[in-house]
Amino acid sequence: MTAQSRYRIAAALGALIAPLALVATTSAPADAGTSSHKHQIYEYKVEKYIRLAGVGTDTVGDSPTQTLSCDPGDIVLDGMWSIKNVDQYNPPPPDPDGPPTTTGGVYNDARDVYVVSSYPDQFDPRRWNFEFDNRAYGDAQVKLFLTCIRSFTEYTNSHRHDIKVRNVAPIQAFTAPHATYTDRYVYDRGAVCTADEMFVAPGFDLTGLADHRLVATYPTNSGRGWEWEFGASAPAAAPWFYGKCIERRVFDGATPRHSVGMKHMPSASFASGFTVSVPLGDQQESRYSCDQDDNSLHGYKAMVGWFWMGNHWDDSWYLGMEPRPKTRAYVFWNFNGTPAQAKIGTLCINSRTSFPLP
Numbered sequence: 001m002t003a004q005s006r007y008r009i010a011a012a013l014g015a016l017i018a019p020l021a022l023v024a025t026t027s028a029p030a031d032a033g034t035s036s037h038k039h040q041i042y043e044y045k046v047e048k049y050i051r052l053a054g055v056g057t058d059t060v061g062d063s064p065t066q067t068l069s070c071d072p073g074d075i076v077l078d079g080m081w082s083i084k085n086v087d088q089y090n091p092p093p094p095d096p097d098g099p100p101t102t103t104g105g106v107y108n109d110a111r112d113v114y115v116v117s118s119y120p121d122q123f124d125p126r127r128w129n130f131e132f133d134n135r136a137y138g139d140a141q142v143k144l145f146l147t148c149i150r151s152f153t154e155y156t157n158s159h160r161h162d163i164k165v166r167n168v169a170p171i172q173a174f175t176a177p178h179a180t181y182t183d184r185y186v187y188d189r190g191a192v193c194t195a196d197e198m199f200v201a202p203g204f205d206l207t208g209l210a211d212h213r214l215v216a217t218y219p220t221n222s223g224r225g226w227e228w229e230f231g232a233s234a235p236a237a238a239p240w241f242y243g244k245c246i247e248r249r250v251f252d253g254a255t256p257r258h259s260v261g262m263k264h265m266p267s268a269s270f271a272s273g274f275t276v277s278v279p280l281g282d283q284q285e286s287r288y289s290c291d292q293d294d295n296s297l298h299g300y301k302a303m304v305g306w307f308w309m310g311n312h313w314d315d316s317w318y319l320g321m322e323p324r325p326k327t328r329a330y331v332f333w334n335f336n337g338t339p340a341q342a343k344i345g346t347l348c349i350n351s352r353t354s355f356p357l358p
């Protein structure tokens, strides 16, 4: 390289750097804490379709261990599944007269698809891990979903801010018998987030607990903690529980600059959730939207979903949920003659910052 060409490169770099430096020096006064400007916050979902081989003769399928990730640099706030269908079992020739002799599930439908684990990765903020166990004979069609948030706001007045989400230390703990329902076990994580944070990304790993199925997952302590409930026999092992805390403010370094509206709707208490009545028979989709009870929340997105199954929970199944921009849709399946009851709700997060700070 000649001296002349080296100079040209240096000059070109200088031309690139100069406008950036100008932006950096002018951004501080624009955000000195007196302006009422707002920033957009990018919230979105990611989805994936998988087909899980059953215990029948067709063993071709996707891996029962799955991961799904938000865009690079972003942060996952919730991970979920939705069991769409289990194929009818067609026995191979010769057609057995009696029940199939291989070890299969009890129902040979969506109820036989167990969720072994569903939790936020501890090393990669944008990644969620799943494991399934399809005990039906036929293949299971399952959709996986994440809700994601960009790790910084969009630019306003030539600057942007950091969105802060931290991992809660995972804990391995035995579930305790439910106070009211037999064959139901509970774990309460307690208020692990600060008053400036909300608990998000609730997850669990039930490895070693073959019969556990989720019957409730909901916020506690005004949204600073979380609780899970499983329909199960006495637990033989302690599950792992996971979560994160998201700051209700955006930052310049360590300095909070604007607040971010976050609210559990219709309530931060599961008992005051939106009541769902599930009739006997077909799978029923039930929805709750952030602004259906308060239209001032029209700009909020349903980022973390929760539910609690009550009457006839033992004859009903939760098949999963699906995120829509400001709505969470849940599917319950009731096998009891009387309507089953569930409560649903969602943590809604504003897609714009607010002013002033809380």
Ligand SMILES: [Zn+2]
Binding pocket: 031, 037, 039, 156, 159, 160, 161, 257, 258
């Ligand atoms: Zn700002």
